[in-house]
Amino acid sequence: MIFHFIHVSLILFNLVSPDCVDMGYLPVNIWRADLTALKRMMESKMEDRWLSVDEIGDYLGIKRDTVYKWINEKGIPAYKIGRLWKFKKDQVDKWVESGGAASDTTDQK
Numbered sequence: 001m002i003f004h005f006i007h008v009s010l011i012l013f014n015l016v017s018p019d020c021v022d023m024g025y026l027p028v029n030i031w032r033a034d035l036t037a038l039k040r041m042m043e044s045k046m047e048d049r050w051l052s053v054d055e056i057g058d059y060l061g062i063k064r065d066t067v068y069k070w071i072n073e074k075g076i077p078a079y080k081i082g083r084l085w086k087f088k089k090d091q092v093d094k095w096v097e098s099g100g101a102a103s104d105t106t107d108q109k
Helices: 002-012 018-022 035-047 053-060 064-073 089-097
Strands: 079-081 084-086
Touching (some): 053 064, 064 084
Antiparallel strands (some): 079 084
């Protein structure tokens, strides 16, 4: 299982072409690669993922209801995907820094 995970990771981060993996061949220097660097790359990919209402609420320290209120009343950067709202952490950070979340009477956690 871990071997498959390493193959997929190497392909995702363009460290080796899919053809090399399909043939069962990986260059020797890949095995000597710094696994810490690979882990850092994977963590940075996870940071770039879309966050849910609950996740962005936890990140900002506000209630779920407040997130919905901010979508409707304050224009927090949010995207509706099907019936779910999703957020990009970096966009929400910029919105907060620019004063988008300036307090009035919103409830906190």
